Amino acid sequence: MKSSPAPGSILRQRSGRWGLAATATVTLAFGLLDRTEGPFVGMAVGVGAIVAALLIRILVARMGTVLFLAPLLAAWAYLGLAAPVTVLAELLSVLAALAALAWMAERPHAPPAILRRAGDVLVLPAVGAMIALVSGLLIPPGELRIGVAALLLVIALGLVVLTLGRSHPASEPPSSTL
Amino acid sequence: MSAPSNDGLRLTIRSWVCYSGAVALIITAVAARDPIPLFGALVLLFAPIGSLVTAPAAAGPVQVFWAESGSAGIVNIAGSIEVPNTLDSRDLEVVLPCPAELVERSPLAISFGPGSVRFRAEWEARSPALLNLPVPRVLWRDALGLAERPIDVEGTELVIERYAPEVDRLGGMRLQRTIAMPGETRSKAIGEAGEFYGVRPARPGDPWRRTNWHASARSGSRYVNEFSLERTGDVLLYLDARPSSLGPKIDHELFGISRATAIGMARGFLRENVRVGLAVFGEFVRTVPLGAGRSQRARLREALLAAHVSPIAPPAERGTIGLRRAITPGITTILISPLADEAAALLIVHLRRRGYPTIVLSPSPIAAQLVGFPSRPEDRGLVERIVRVYRRQQIARAWREAPVVDWTEFWSLARFTGFLEHGMDARRHA
Numbered sequence: 001m002k003s004s005p006a007p008g009s010i011l012r013q014r015s016g017r018w019g020l021a022a023t024a025t026v027t028l029a030f031g032l033l034d035r036t037e038g039p040f041v042g043m044a045v046g047v048g049a050i051v052a053a054l055l056i057r058i059l060v061a062r063m064g065t066v067l068f069l070a071p072l073l074a075a076w077a078y079l080g081l082a083a084p085v086t087v088l089a090e091l092l093s094v095l096a097a098l099a100a101l102a103w104m105a106e107r108p109h110a111p112p113a114i115l116r117r118a119g120d121v122l123v124l125p126a127v128g129a130m131i132a133l134v135s136g137l138l139i140p141p142g143e144l145r146i147g148v149a150a151l152l153l154v155i156a157l158g159l160v161v162l163t164l165g166r167s168h169p170a171s172e173p174p175s176s177t178l
Numbered sequence: 179m180s181a182p183s184n185d186g187l188r189l190t191i192r193s194w195v196c197y198s199g200a201v202a203l204i205i206t207a208v209a210a211r212d213p214i215p216l217f218g219a220l221v222l223l224f225a226p227i228g229s230l231v232t233a234p235a236a237a238g239p240v241q242v243f244w245a246e247s248g249s250a251g252i253v254n255i256a257g258s259i260e261v262p263n264t265l266d267s268r269d270l271e272v273v274l275p276c277p278a279e280l281v282e283r284s285p286l287a288i289s290f291g292p293g294s295v296r297f298r299a300e301w302e303a304r305s306p307a308l309l310n311l312p313v314p315r316v317l318w319r320d321a322l323g324l325a326e327r328p329i330d331v332e333g334t335e336l337v338i339e340r341y342a343p344e345v346d347r348l349g350g351m352r353l354q355r356t357i358a359m360p361g362e363t364r365s366k367a368i369g370e371a372g373e374f375y376g377v378r379p380a381r382p383g384d385p386w387r388r389t390n391w392h393a394s395a396r397s398g399s400r401y402v403n404e405f406s407l408e409r410t411g412d413v414l415l416y417l418d419a420r421p422s423s424l425g426p427k428i429d430h431e432l433f434g435i436s437r438a439t440a441i442g443m444a445r446g447f448l449r450e451n452v453r454v455g456l457a458v459f460g461e462f463v464r465t466v467p468l469g470a471g472r473s474q475r476a477r478l479r480e481a482l483l484a485a486h487v488s489p490i491a492p493p494a495e496r497g498t499i500g501l502r503r504a505i506t507p508g509i510t511t512i513l514i515s516p517l518a519d520e521a522a523a524l525l526i527v528h529l530r531r532r533g534y535p536t537i538v539l540s541p542s543p544i545a546a547q548l549v550g551f552p553s554r555p556e557d558r559g560l561v562e563r564i565v566r567v568y569r570r571q572q573i574a575r576a577w578r579e580a581p582v583v584d585w586t587e588f589w590s591l592a593r594f595t596g597f598l599e600h601g602m603d604a605r606r607h608a
Contacts, residue, residue, distance in 0.1 A: 157197060
């Protein structure tokens, strides 16, 4: 039987070592692709985002393990625009998001083997992103297609919100009458 | 008892943060006409759906077994949750918030095992407390914390009782008797607990626990045991639950202390086969008639757990109207009241006039009143002196009607028990 850690290790848990390492590695690699201001500026942006995310995780008590995504998102948006449109940049964009989600799973008082079980959840987004990546390789890029893809994503998002905003049918209580 | 949860699977705030981030990336990509941020957005959009896909089809119910331990102010809660095979214990989150009356000594410790989740909470009561802990909430939550589903929990509520230890010595006090039998002879009565007295044919409503199975088998009809009660007297615990000028916060705090002490006293008296009754005077008087035994203790506890400070302050006369119907006059009455206002002392007058010899245990509000008061020592000292003088006046005014014990140290009832051991008459003569 494994116990949840002592209060002394809360700080270490809030920082989340493995998620931090993965996110930092991918974000720094993403920064190297900066062609607008150069790789050093790209890496500096990445380092700044990681440090800001880490500080938010440590300093903000309850919502820190969620709000830390904000500086990372800002960095990815910048790095995505600064990097040339290549398969490597798209792959790094996917990997950065997956690493950040894994980092989000590493929260204080999390049950054991949390990262391995987070992997089960991340299979679906990873597969979805890979399908999109492969499609991107086969279809030549164009501005119209980007707009259509974004529109489809927004529609999909709206449908998901509408569907999940309601109660799940499987969890409705059984009827008290026949 | 079960804590039903009709809510279904739902997304947590983490999911909405993911969606917000995805929307921001999509807007950036469209505005800049660059596809790269879209790939990151795709992952953030699909992650909550991945969480929902991994959710178990059947959720619960789970069974909780828990108990409390500790003495004086220490409250340790330990328990385990038996998880069915359809659920992974590591996906469960136990929600057990610390009640407002207690202080958390260390965070809730949770350990996961195959088919069970164990939890342990360490709290502390700063003053006597009586409270009902509801069954802990259990949530299924995916590894990323993006989706959750409440799980039905089967278990019993936990009652926490913490009071001054001197209540164990209350059995030795002299109480007024309700029977016309002068002298030192102990009153005898037939009841539900005490020494075995005999058997009689069962009547409707007799509990099965008292059935004499041997006699029933011999006679062919149900017989129950009777017990001879040895009582030293009867006692009425009277709680003043009216709001006062101290304000709702202090009223609530002092009433919580009074409630906890009342259950402790009831326990001490019932252990000595004393019949105990209860009256709580809020907007109206709610009574539990005199009784003895374990069932009476349960009745008293239930009534005390349901009692709260009334939002309306009724006139003091109402505190005795209808009391005689439920409680025989002439028995020792312990009034627990902070005596914060002049109206509170009027209640003693009415109780005495209606034939209830009263002793007042008055929890002092001074410590609560001084919390958060001016930090300058000279100001604080001055305020404290004024409050103490006013309090002394209130006590002196109440003393004209009945003996009053000013209760300042809530973890000790030594002054009160010492007073009772000498007896009201002895004190009066002295």
